[in-house]
Amino acid sequence: MLLVSPSTFIAAVLFLAIMGFVFAGILESYSAAPQENSPASVFFQYFWLPVFFMVPLLTMKCLAEERRLGTLETLLTTPVTTTEVVLGKFGAAYFLYMLLWASTGGFFYVLQHFAGDARFVDRGPLIGGYVFIAVSGLLFIAIGVFASSLSRNQAVAGIGAFALLFGLISGLSFVEGMAVLDLEVLRPLKEAVAYAQVFQHLEDFSRGIVDTRQLLFYLSGTVLALIFSILGVEAKLLHG
Amino acid sequence: MTVSPPDDSAPAIEVSHLVKAYNGIPAVNDISFTVGRGEILGFLGPNGAGKSTTMRILTGYLPATGGSVRVFGLPVASRAEEVKRLIGFMPENNPLPEDMRVSEYLYYRGRLKEVPRSRLSVRLDEVLALCDLTRVRHRILGQLSKGNRQRVGIAEAILAEPPLIIMDEPTIGLDPHQILIVRDLIARLRGRMTVILSSHILPEIEMTCDRVLIINRGQVVAQGSPAALRREFLGRSAYELEVAGDLEVLPAVLGQVDPSLRLEPPLSPEAGQSIEFQRLRVVTDREDDLGEPLLHALVAAPRLRVRGLRRAEPSLEDVFLASTQRSWDVVDGAPRPGGA
Numbered sequence: 001m002l003l004v005s006p007s008t009f010i011a012a013v014l015f016l017a018i019m020g021f022v023f024a025g026i027l028e029s030y031s032a033a034p035q036e037n038s039p040a041s042v043f044f045q046y047f048w049l050p051v052f053f054m055v056p057l058l059t060m061k062c063l064a065e066e067r068r069l070g071t072l073e074t075l076l077t078t079p080v081t082t083t084e085v086v087l088g089k090f091g092a093a094y095f096l097y098m099l100l101w102a103s104t105g106g107f108f109y110v111l112q113h114f115a116g117d118a119r120f121v122d123r124g125p126l127i128g129g130y131v132f133i134a135v136s137g138l139l140f141i142a143i144g145v146f147a148s149s150l151s152r153n154q155a156v157a158g159i160g161a162f163a164l165l166f167g168l169i170s171g172l173s174f175v176e177g178m179a180v181l182d183l184e185v186l187r188p189l190k191e192a193v194a195y196a197q198v199f200q201h202l203e204d205f206s207r208g209i210v211d212t213r214q215l216l217f218y219l220s221g222t223v224l225a226l227i228f229s230i231l232g233v234e235a236k237l238l239h240g
Numbered sequence: 241m242t243v244s245p246p247d248d249s250a251p252a253i254e255v256s257h258l259v260k261a262y263n264g265i266p267a268v269n270d271i272s273f274t275v276g277r278g279e280i281l282g283f284l285g286p287n288g289a290g291k292s293t294t295m296r297i298l299t300g301y302l303p304a305t306g307g308s309v310r311v312f313g314l315p316v317a318s319r320a321e322e323v324k325r326l327i328g329f330m331p332e333n334n335p336l337p338e339d340m341r342v343s344e345y346l347y348y349r350g351r352l353k354e355v356p357r358s359r360l361s362v363r364l365d366e367v368l369a370l371c372d373l374t375r376v377r378h379r380i381l382g383q384l385s386k387g388n389r390q391r392v393g394i395a396e397a398i399l400a401e402p403p404l405i406i407m408d409e410p411t412i413g414l415d416p417h418q419i420l421i422v423r424d425l426i427a428r429l430r431g432r433m434t435v436i437l438s439s440h441i442l443p444e445i446e447m448t449c450d451r452v453l454i455i456n457r458g459q460v461v462a463q464g465s466p467a468a469l470r471r472e473f474l475g476r477s478a479y480e481l482e483v484a485g486d487l488e489v490l491p492a493v494l495g496q497v498d499p500s501l502r503l504e505p506p507l508s509p510e511a512g513q514s515i516e517f518q519r520l521r522v523v524t525d526r527e528d529d530l531g532e533p534l535l536h537a538l539v540a541a542p543r544l545r546v547r548g549l550r551r552a553e554p555s556l557e558d559v560f561l562a563s564t565q566r567s568w569d570v571v572d573g574a575p576r577p578g579g580a
Contacts, residue, residue: 005339070335074396077299077329078352079321237302 008096011057015050015100022046023107038122040108041206044129048169048198050100051140055165058096059144060158062089063233068152072233082237086145086229094141101133125206132205136198139218140165142225149232169198250313252277252404252434253298259306260293260458267293269458270307275451277403278431282449283438284560290458291438292332295408298436299329311404325354328397332408334389338382342373342392345381346399353400363399371395371425387418394425398433405429407437411444423448442557454563462563469559478504479522479534482548484514489543497537500525517547 026042029035035042063086066072075085108126147160172193175181181190194200201214253275260268268290275281283291296302297309300320309316311323337345343364350360368374371391376384381392390410397405410426411419419441426448429435439445445452446466454462454469462469483490487507494501504523524530531551538546 069337070331070333071337073296073301073331074329074335074349075352077301077324077327077331078349079324079354080352081321 003096005061007057007061011054012096012100014057015054016103018049019046019104020107022049023104027111038125039111040122040129041125043104043107044125044132044202044206045199047129047133047136047202051165051169052162054100055097055140055144056147056158056161058093059089059141059148059161060154061148062093062145063148063229064151064154064157067236068154076237082230082233086149086226086233089148090142090145090226090229093145094137097137097141098134101130101137105130124208128206128208129202131210132202135205135215135218136201138222139168139225142222142229143168146225146229146232149229168196172196173199250310251275252279252312253436254310254313255294255298255307256309257307258294258297258304258309260290260297260302261305266305266458268297268304271455271458271460272307273453273460273463275434275436277434279451280426280430280435280437280449282445282452283436283455284442284445284452285438285455286564289455291455292408294455295329295406295436295438296331298406299327300324301329325400326402326404328400328402328405330393330397330405330407330410333412334393336381336389336392338380340381341378342381342384343368343377345392346395349396350399355400363401367395367399370398370428372421386413387415387421390414390418390422391425394422398429401433403433405433405435407435409439410437411439411441419444442560454560456564462559466559469563477524477526477530478552479524479531480548480550480552481520481522481538481546482517483520483538484517484545484547486543487514487518487520489541490520493537493541493544494522494534497533498524498526498530501530501534517545521552 023039023043026039030039063072066075072085076082143164144161147164148154148157150160151157176190176193176197180186181193195213196217201211201217204211204214251274253273255274256272258268258271259266267288271290271294283294285291293302297304298311298316300316300323304317312326314323314326316323340348346364346367347360350364351357355363365374368377371394373388373391373395376388379388381389384392390413394407394410397407411422414422423444426435426437437445437448449466451465452463452469453460462472464472490507491503494503501522501524504521507520522534529551531549535546535549538544538549
């Protein structure tokens, strides 16, 4: 359904347009003055921009629309389980998300082709950045699927996904800076919040540091969000 | 690739003491029935009677609150996966994904229902031809007419050739011509598949179904063949007469033929002589046909002129009204004015 629906293509065009502008802006700043970081690591600093609008757009329909139209009923009367349905939706959205990100690889190809200078395309941060996108994308998409399992209204699902992602990415970095966490009693909480800093993860990945604690954070978060999605769908079946 | 049911001797469906409550309010309240193999069963009932809920429980989509449901001997509650392979289901209003094309949708459903790829394309052509959808196979589902949408739903239900087909209101919103096509389609399934369908259109049920189950307020209020239900609920046959002349002798003439024959409503005292032909209704408790002796007696009566005599067939609608009325009475403890 994802590949035949018009909203997918709108999301894709928006994504490529915005990321194209971001990339062009970065190059412009490089041409104006020398910079410290490579273009790739700066480019991935903007990962939150597409995550905030594209993940909700890609995932908001997946379960909410099925339930609103009633096609969830026809789907679940075939020999498939709720788990398979949720995993299928998640897999499709994740595949598309990665496909779109992979297409930004073209930007770097064009840069290398025309600049003819390998210094611009630093392989380390580039690969690190894509690995970060692939790992964090699991959690972001799972959160979107979860939001979609809660409502039969696409708009509510989309806004829910946006709010959850905003809370995860920006909210947690705000919480980290709160003075109240400096209290001795709240020390474990401060440590926990410090582990969950998405921007910090990105920096580590870009430098080539792959911390298993960070991997565990995304993987366990994904599994949890998917389990809640399955429960969300089944709870609606049980209680009408 | 007909899916074969595991247990050859079990009936297609066995429902016993089925209960389903939503937030403590019972939608289905202790329903029991059995459907034999190859039978076409019609579900009748007013809106909110529990028809759709019962069908959804049969398909394994909704869990029941209590009781047991077996499909070809398999308990739906614990072996839902296997049961789903034996059922083709078309839900109420037949929801379809709006953006897909007809053939794409049916192909995707076929794969979901585990029809092998090699078999699927052949089967797809068969089903499209059977449901008269070949012309629209490349159209987008969201742009189809209501009749075509319903036919896509039926095509989808029979696609994997399941031994049991459940259809919730397959003829809703169709014009008479399309209803005829759907009825033909269902008739073609007779003997090959067990079919359960619900409908509001009573002649529809009467024409297609071997047996009827009337549900009201979550309970079975009547079941049997349409003819048996008529006997049970209306209990008597009726004849319609068109007579003129001296109507006062009519009760006596009727009495000679059979003592149970009587006019309903009784003649008004001022009827007397009538030059105009009048339509009168005669009822009897006897089930055998009294038409011929009645006609002889009327013709032989010197002061009566007869123009017509017809046995009045009570429709399923009368049965439906009578049975649901009876269950209202049982539930409420008092007759409701104005019927069900």
